[in-house]
Amino acid sequence: MARSGTQRSKSVLLIGASFKTSSIEFRERLAAALRGRVALKHQLRGVEESVILQTCNRIELYLVSGDAGGSEADFFSRLPARLGTQRDCFYVLGYMEAVTHLFELASGLDSMVVGEDQILSQIEDASTNAKLDGSSRAVLSQLFDVATGVGKHVRSSGAIPAKDRSVSSFALKFALRKLGGKPKRVLLIGTGKVMKLAARELEDCEIYVATRRRNVSPQFSGATVVPHREISRTARRCDLIISGTKHDGYVIRKEQLQDDLPRVILDLAFPRNIDPRLKAHRYTKLYDLDDLAAEARRVSRLEPRHAIRVKTLIEEEADRFDRSLTAARFTPTLPNLYRWAEDVRDSETDSALRRLADLSPREKRVVEAMGRRLVSKLLAPAAKFAKDTSEKLPQDERLRILNDIYANGEDGA
Numbered sequence: 001m002a003r004s005g006t007q008r009s010k011s012v013l014l015i016g017a018s019f020k021t022s023s024i025e026f027r028e029r030l031a032a033a034l035r036g037r038v039a040l041k042h043q044l045r046g047v048e049e050s051v052i053l054q055t056c057n058r059i060e061l062y063l064v065s066g067d068a069g070g071s072e073a074d075f076f077s078r079l080p081a082r083l084g085t086q087r088d089c090f091y092v093l094g095y096m097e098a099v100t101h102l103f104e105l106a107s108g109l110d111s112m113v114v115g116e117d118q119i120l121s122q123i124e125d126a127s128t129n130a131k132l133d134g135s136s137r138a139v140l141s142q143l144f145d146v147a148t149g150v151g152k153h154v155r156s157s158g159a160i161p162a163k164d165r166s167v168s169s170f171a172l173k174f175a176l177r178k179l180g181g182k183p184k185r186v187l188l189i190g191t192g193k194v195m196k197l198a199a200r201e202l203e204d205c206e207i208y209v210a211t212r213r214r215n216v217s218p219q220f221s222g223a224t225v226v227p228h229r230e231i232s233r234t235a236r237r238c239d240l241i242i243s244g245t246k247h248d249g250y251v252i253r254k255e256q257l258q259d260d261l262p263r264v265i266l267d268l269a270f271p272r273n274i275d276p277r278l279k280a281h282r283y284t285k286l287y288d289l290d291d292l293a294a295e296a297r298r299v300s301r302l303e304p305r306h307a308i309r310v311k312t313l314i315e316e317e318a319d320r321f322d323r324s325l326t327a328a329r330f331t332p333t334l335p336n337l338y339r340w341a342e343d344v345r346d347s348e349t350d351s352a353l354r355r356l357a358d359l360s361p362r363e364k365r366v367v368e369a370m371g372r373r374l375v376s377k378l379l380a381p382a383a384k385f386a387k388d389t390s391e392k393l394p395q396d397e398r399l400r401i402l403n404d405i406y407a408n409g410e411d412g413a
Helices: 024-035 068-078 095-107 118-132 138-156 167-179 193-201 228-235 276-280 289-299 304-329 333-355 361-387 395-411
Strands: 011-018 047-054 058-065 091-093 185-189 206-210 224-226 240-243 263-267 284-287
Touching: 011 024, 011 068, 011 095, 011 138, 024 047, 024 058, 047 118, 047 138, 058 068, 058 138, 091 095, 095 118, 095 138, 095 304, 118 138, 118 361, 138 304, 138 361, 167 193, 167 240, 167 263, 167 284, 167 289, 185 193, 185 228, 193 206, 193 240, 206 228, 224 228, 276 284, 333 361, 333 395, 361 395
Parallel strands: 185 206, 185 240, 206 224, 240 263, 263 284
Antiparallel strands: 011 058, 011 091, 047 058
16 A cells, blocks of 8 residues: 655535525526536545535535635636526535534434434435545545434434424425315325325325326325326316426426416425426415425424534534544545555556457446445445544554555555
């Protein structure tokens, strides 16, 4: 394993926009801009690691940079002008603020519905994707693993009461309250959690489910399945419509609902499924994620005694992470281990691809992705061993052992 001299000073940087700082329209444009710049996170000045966390309510870019100020300036200079000028829609957090924010997010404190569980799996997915594409290594890999553990610990500790933590339940209650009672006919566009809950709670209503799936789950056994081409026709018969799909574009447009039937539409999709011009319709009441978030901010709060307990737990975990990272910075062992493994991967992958000259571009990408996955999985036990903070074996001894193992392995290669 190659040895390095003095380690370059690095910092964790977070650049984000959420439902608390920006509109859903802005977040849609930001998501589209980032999709069009898939290599952006790799091109920012000073960036060595990166993770993108995108949910329906937030888009956050976590970076490890040797030049945090340069990385931030570079990010905003590369955004389309119409987004870059709206700096007040973004928040930028430095090292410990970013760490604490991620732990609060994992704990459900920064969610639309306080304590909701879905964010945990979204954090895990973002971390896994970044590990697989090689952009998350020693620092962010550890940070996101710890954040997931913090989120689980906070929930299991009872610091956040289990009641009223369901986004699905909150969304359905919101829709029924806006409707003023139970609907006669319901159109569910998609088959997610809210749709399953609605099918169960409104089983005595006439329910239609629009989906591209050939088979629907038993929760929709009492519903009539309609194809996507029939959505607008079916919508004109319904007084409650709930939509939440990953469909590209609007599934219902303003001109398709020009009748005078009073109805409520709840659009839970990101990007949105329903034409926002319907908000100006005289009879149709359209609500999106921003409307749901505004209602949640009004009613979904954590009692002060619970909030203090959660904040204390998070601060303790943030301090523990800082100590662990600081200790790791005293030695180049773990970062060098990742660099050595990636050098080996690059060398072996290049060698294999030269011998497999007839592979298509797609097949070459499969080989390269396999190499990244192998490195991630093979290094996971070593990284876990190095980061362990138990008192059975001091961390400096753990790092010495790892250093000896991989140095000897390299020398004997």
